[in-house]
Amino acid sequence: xxxxxxxxxxxxxxxxxxxxxxxxxxxxxxxxxxxxxxxxxxxxxxxxxxxxxxxxxxxxxxxxxxxxxxxxxxxxxxxxxxxxxxxxxxxxxxxxxxxxxxxxxxxxxxxxxxxxxxxxxxxxxxxxxxxxxxxxxxxxxxxxxxxxxxxxxxxxxxxxxxxxxxxxxxxxxxxxxxxxxxxxxxxxxxxxxxxxxxxxxxxxxxxxxxxxxxxxxxxxxxxxxxxxxxxxxxxxxxxxxxxxxxxxxxxxxxxxxxxxxxxxxxxxxxxxxxxxxxxxxxxxxxxxxxxxxxxxxxxxxxxxxxxxxxxxxxxxxxxxxxxxxxxxxxxxxxxxxxxxxxxxxxxxxxxxxxxxxxxxxxxxxxxxxxxxxxxxxxxxxxxxxxxxxxxxxxxxxxxxxxxxxxxxxxxxxxxxxxxxxxxxxxx
Amino acid sequence: xxxxxxxxxxxxxxxxxxxxxxxxxxxxxxxxxxxxxxxxxxxxxxxxxxxxxxxxxxxxxxxxxxxxxxxxxxxxxxxxxxxxxxxxxxxxxxxxxxxxxxxxxxxxxxxxxxxxxxxxxxxxxxxxxxxxxxxxxxxxxxxxxxxxxxxxxxxxxxxxxxxxxxxxxxxxxxxxxxxxxxxxxxxxxxxxxxxxxxxxxxxxxxxxxxxxxxxxxxxxxxxxxxxxxxxxxxxxxxxxxxxxxxxxxxxxxxxxxxxxxxxxxxxxxxxxxxxxxxxxxxxxxxxxxx
Numbered sequence: 217x218x219x220x221x222x223x224x225x226x227x228x229x230x231x232x233x234x235x236x237x238x239x240x241x242x243x244x245x246x247x248x249x250x251x252x253x254x255x256x257x258x259x260x261x262x263x264x265x266x267x268x269x270x271x272x273x274x275x276x277x278x279x280x281x282x283x284x285x286x287x288x289x290x291x292x293x294x295x296x297x298x299x300x301x302x303x304x305x306x307x308x309x310x311x312x313x314x315x316x317x318x319x320x321x322x323x324x325x326x327x328x329x330x331x332x333x334x335x336x337x338x339x340x341x342x343x344x345x346x347x348x349x350x351x352x353x354x355x356x357x358x359x360x361x362x363x364x365x366x367x368x369x370x371x372x373x374x375x376x377x378x379x380x381x382x383x384x385x386x387x388x389x390x391x392x393x394x395x396x397x398x399x400x401x402x403x404x405x406x407x408x409x410x411x412x413x414x415x416x417x418x419x420x421x422x423x424x425x426x427x428x429x430x431x432x433x434x435x436x437x438x439x440x441x442x443x444x445x446x447x448x449x450x451x452x453x454x455x456x457x458x459x460x461x462x463x464x465x466x467x468x469x470x471x472x473x474x475x476x477x478x479x480x481x482x483x484x485x486x487x488x489x490x491x492x493x494x495x496x497x498x499x500x501x502x503x504x505x506x507x508x509x510x511x512x513x514x515x516x517x518x519x520x521x522x523x524x525x526x527x528x529x530x531x532x533x534x535x536x537x538x539x540x541x542x543x544x545x546x547x548x549x550x551x552x553x554x555x556x557x558x559x560x561x562x563x564x565x566x567x568x569x570x571x572x573x574x575x576x577x578x579x580x581x582x583x584x585x586x587x588x589x590x591x592x593x594x595x596x597x598x599x600x601x602x603x604x605x606x607x608x609x610x611x612x613x614x615x616x617x618x619x620x621x622x623x624x625x626x627x628x629x630x631x632x633x634x635x636x637x638x639x640x641x642x643x
Numbered sequence: 644x645x646x647x648x649x650x651x652x653x654x655x656x657x658x659x660x661x662x663x664x665x666x667x668x669x670x671x672x673x674x675x676x677x678x679x680x681x682x683x684x685x686x687x688x689x690x691x692x693x694x695x696x697x698x699x700x701x702x703x704x705x706x707x708x709x710x711x712x713x714x715x716x717x718x719x720x721x722x723x724x725x726x727x728x729x730x731x732x733x734x735x736x737x738x739x740x741x742x743x744x745x746x747x748x749x750x751x752x753x754x755x756x757x758x759x760x761x762x763x764x765x766x767x768x769x770x771x772x773x774x775x776x777x778x779x780x781x782x783x784x785x786x787x788x789x790x791x792x793x794x795x796x797x798x799x800x801x802x803x804x805x806x807x808x809x810x811x812x813x814x815x816x817x818x819x820x821x822x823x824x825x826x827x828x829x830x831x832x833x834x835x836x837x838x839x840x841x842x843x844x845x846x847x848x849x850x851x852x853x854x855x856x857x858x859x860x861x862x863x864x865x866x867x868x869x870x871x872x873x874x875x876x877x878x879x880x881x882x883x884x885x886x887x888x889x890x891x892x893x894x895x896x897x898x899x900x901x902x903x904x905x906x907x908x909x910x911x912x913x914x915x916x917x918x919x920x921x922x923x924x925x926x927x928x929x930x931x932x933x
Contacts, residue, residue, distance in 0.1 A: 352688050
């Protein structure tokens with residue numbers, strides 16, 4: 217399956233009837249997770265509601281989840297915890313002291329469950345690598361909710377490694393998801409994902425260090441910033457941006473949507489001398505935030521909201537003139553998650569317009585929730601006078617016109633692209 | 644009872660060795676056989692790995708990651724040399740001049756171990772950073788280096804990190820072998836009109852060689868396989884084999900390549916050690932004087 221287009225197999229997998237084999241696999245997973253849940257319940261002395269409901273309770277039977285069908289016990293409609301939630305850094309709202317997240321606290325208070333919120337995802341590839349062996353073996357990954365970018369989320373869903381979302385538990389999501397985010401090829405009915413936030417990849421810089429404003433991707437390679445530049449260790453982000461720069465300079469024909477391996481090779485060849493000379497100091501995941509903080513990085517390829525929410529005062533994001541790269545990060549429930557119902561409750565919770573607005577207005581990413589925009593302006597009227605922050609939350613039309621996505625890849629193409637990146641990162 | 648012991652006397656060494664052998668079998672032999680098998684397989688986590696005697700994992704990767712191997716050997720070697728240059732005078736001073744502070748000084752040598760390895764390396768990242776205290780002194784106050792000079796991300800930072808990290812592994816064996824030296828031998832050398840330097844060169848240094856041997860192995864072997872220093876203090880050009888193995892295993896789930904690289908590294912270290920043992924003399928090692 218992984219040989220083929222990652223987008224395709226999903227629809228066929230969905231259409232395919234549930235075979236006996238899949239039923240058995242599913243029940244095995246449920247069996248294992250129930251066993252693990254039982255172990256955990258015994259191990260933790262706290263008086264949390266145990267995930268296993270008494271067999272006498274009739275309860276609503278979960279529909280359409282092939283995994284749960286063979287088990288006699290219904291999914292307990294009692295939130296269980298803690299919700300193990302893996303997310304990216306700078307992706308949750310914080311209070312003034314930055315000690316806790318108001319929306320997470322509100323969720324905990326509302327449902328009486330604990331949330332184990334961990335900023336464990338620095339980049340898609342390496343995070344998935346930590347859970348892939350468990351998913352492949354049909355074991356619980358330890359996470360109930362994870363956030364992955366489109367291309368990676370599509371692969372995880374296509375591989376059948378996500379729990380199907382019970383739409384009855386997520387009425388807010390059903391009602392409030394923005395229309396343009398619905399009906400994507402890889403999960404047209406939102407059976408397996410709801411977007412967390414959208415954002416752009418562009419250029420970040422510290423205006424004090426650079427002494428001038430940056431406007432282009434090409435500015436990253438200004439000799440004045442030798443040794444102070446970092447790129448992202450993700451093919452999609454880095455190659456899309458450098459490719460857009462090369463297209464503007466007439467060195468490349470295609471847009472990121474249509475890159476071939478040949479294009480990728482050209483992009484690699486463009487970056488390589490800057491790595492050799494030490495101009496590019498490194499390839500990072502989300503930890504570029506620390507490097508901006510320490511002053512080691514002046515200019516970098518970064519994601520749109522991070523510097524505004526978690527960077528220093530003079531750390532700025534700019535949508536480059538050549539164009540930017542747009543993506544959506546998605547909430548997924550990994551197969552075998554212990555607290556699936558709680559994860560669904562959380563999805564539903566963050567699709568409440570007021571909560572979505574509170575969240576987006578702190579992290580400065582683009583909310584997938586209808587009406588969140590108006591609510592943000594209501595919460596924070598000063599945004600109208602702050603074109604920079606407003607542009608992060610509501611990309612202006614001239615920016616949107618130049619935004620691109622990355623080419624959909626087969627596994628072999630992806631490996632070939634990745635190998636070009638690894639040659640640059642020295643690994 | 645006595646008769647029983649007498650009768651099975653031959654078995655006693657085996658019984659005593661059994662726990663150690665069992666340990667090695669379970670935690671060394673089995674994993675290594677599995678890894679050897681993996682290194683000759685092809686496939687992915689999704690497709691599964693099939694054992695195909697895929698020798699290309701070795702031949703291709705030794706070329707492809709040649710630069711990383713080179714980095715490992717050079718950085719590991721330099722770290723060993725610097726550890727010796729710093730560690731020998733340190734151990735010598737503690738052993739010969741430490742007096743009643745010996746134990747305190749030894750404690751200070753190992754005291755960094757009370758902090759997490761990772762925390763210490765991240766601290767170096769701050770110290771060596773472009774706006775960190777080291778460059779503030781060297782660049783801004785003393786003007787010894789140009790303004791765009793960086794330590795972080797260079798080979799210098801990685802070797803410095805490795806040297807710092809493994810210094811105690813060099814110092815302690817050196818201290819033990821220096822401390823054991825019979826002082827009357829040095830006095831005898833002096834009585835026979837050897838200069839202080841002569842006595843050191845002809846008596847102290849040769850007698851401390853087992854310590855040098857043990858110390859350099861204890862530094863070189865972990866240093867050559869280290870990846871944390873290169874990851875945190877280095878840049879794209881200073882990645883060591885350990886970084887590739889780490890990335891292939893944990894970030895890409897490319898187990899065959901990682902396993903093959905691990906075996907190549909192991910083989911290289913083994914060959915290196917054998918050559919080194921030949922050079923310094925195996926009797927020094929096995930003579931039990933260290």
